[in-house]
Amino acid sequence: METLFLSCLALGILFAIVSVIFGDWLSQAMEGALDFLSLEGPAFLSPMTLFGGITAFGGAGLMLTRYTSLGEWIVVLLAVLIAIALGAAVFFLYVRPMENSENSIAFTLQSLAGTLGEVTIPIPATGYGEVMIQAGAGVTNQIAASFDQQPISGDAKVVVVEVKDSVLYVSEVNLSI
Structure with a gap:
């Protein structure tokens, strides 16, 4: 034995x-x-x-x-x-x-709806700019347009309202309470 x-x-x-x-x-x-x-x-x-x-x-x-x-x-x-x-x-x-610990750093543009970001390139009322958003394990810069058709200055805090045709449509948010 x-x-x-x-x-x-x-x-x-x-x-x-x-x-x-x-x-x-x-x-x-x-x-x-x-x-x-x-x-x-x-x-x-x-x-x-x-x-x-x-x-x-x-x-x-x-x-x-x-x-x-x-x-x-x-x-x-x-x-x-x-x-x-x-x-x-x-x-x-x-x-x-x-x-259960396997994580993915991948994200889809559709999953960015509702996330907060910061404008890195000012967004004109009818044109395109750029926002930086926390996505997955890092940050990503994406093309953005104003959802409200209002200009948004650089360094402004924004929220992604919707995603259409690979463009994030954002609105400015006032985070001071």
Whole structure:
């Protein structure tokens, strides 16, 4: 039984080392060949969770065998329970939060409606100027026209009222309260 525990522990350690050192390279080389592991299955069966549980099973079983006088089946049962607990911890404390942490810096012009900005190039009553707006993870400068057909001076605070034909139609806002 000790051989099983040692093998599971070694497999988990090897997986961790290979993942850290060669993870990105292997992922590109295999071009999604192992994507079936995460498709249409429960999220807790991710490779990180499975190998974390296998490693915990091996390590717990090895330690319980060497440092306690418990029977073989009790050791296996306790090792399985410890593996399930640590696998769940890996899933809930690492895998699931990381799935939800992916952010995109992309934005669409339509998503800018309702956002505040600042005029960088004055906007004439019937022409075009430029506004700087917080979008995604940074700022963007976009072509703007006056929604109210009123001139808007540089450095004025504006709100995007609508977006038509890749032009932001803005109105001046007074933010002093």
